[in-house]
Amino acid sequence: MKMPQYQDAGEETEIDLACHVKVRTHRAENLQEDDSQFESLVNQAGEMFSSMVTKETTLESAAASDMLNQIKEKVDTRRADLSTRSKTSRLWVNYQKMLQTAQALIKADRTGSWKMHLRAMLDCLPIFAAAGHYNYLKSAYFYLQEMCQLETRHPDVHDKFSRGFHVIRRSNQYWAGLSSNFVIEQTLMESLKSSGGLTHGSGMTEEMRALWTMSTPITSEYNNAM
Structure with a gap:
């Protein structure tokens, strides 16, 4: 499967880039003692972070810099070296990768x-396999296969998903997206299982199911209005 990469440089927000600079600079400080050439990269990263805070450096110019990639390569090289030396280090490196995923x-x-x-x-697939969750592995692999072909099969849907419409938003805030299954659990399933729902008080007869289904859109409007 040919998978797309992470966010493009143009999609990365100023907050994201500033956090990357700060975190990678902090990690790089431990490598300065062993790599003399690394000190200049760390100093440049610190200067870029300070200039972004003071609005002297724009997001476009910071994203175009290859400095963060060089720092990342150095850190990844050190991680790989530590993984070959110790099983404990390899465990912690794998744990960090899982957290990043x-x-x-x-x-x-x-x-x-x-x-x-x-x-x-895609990064979850080896985690599912290692944990023995083979049903998750099979379903996730099939899901990725279908979604990778979405652009050719359903370009209109792919265009909407690429613009962020695969998540549900209740506000216009940047960090307010919610997955569809999470929203279903919060709204539909909550009303179904709460007091007065089908499983608590109303009953599961055919008449009650029809009444609950037909009245839900009306009651939800009253709920939103309140």
């Missing part, structure tokens, strides 16, 4: 990034 999944839903969502789902 979980963070990417949350961020993809919150920000509505379709490319990041697919990439994070």
Whole structure:
């Protein structure tokens, strides 16, 4: 499967880029003692972070810099070296990768990034396999296969998903995206299982199911108005 990459440089927000600079600079400080050439990269990253805080550097110019990629390569090289030396280090490195995958999944839903969502789902496949969740592995793999062909099969749907319409928003805030299954659990399933719902008080007869289904749109309007 040919998977899309993470967010393009133009899609990365100023907050994201500033956080990347700060975090990678902090990680790089531990490498300065062993790599003399690394000190200049760390100093440049600190200067860029300060200039972004003071609005002296624009997002476009900061995203075009290759400095963060160089720092990332250095850190990844050190991680790989530590993984070969110790089983404990390898365990912690793998744990960090799992956390990064979980963070990417949350961020993809919150920000509505379709490319990041697919990439994070791809990173979940080896985790599902290692944990023995083979049903999750099979379903996620099939899901990725279908979504990778979405652009050719249903270009109109792919266009909407690429613009962030694969998540549900209740406000216009940047970090307000919610996955569809999460919203279903919060709204439909909550009303069904709460007091007065089908499973608590109303009963599951055919008449009560029809009455509950037909009255739900009306009661939801009253609920939103209140």
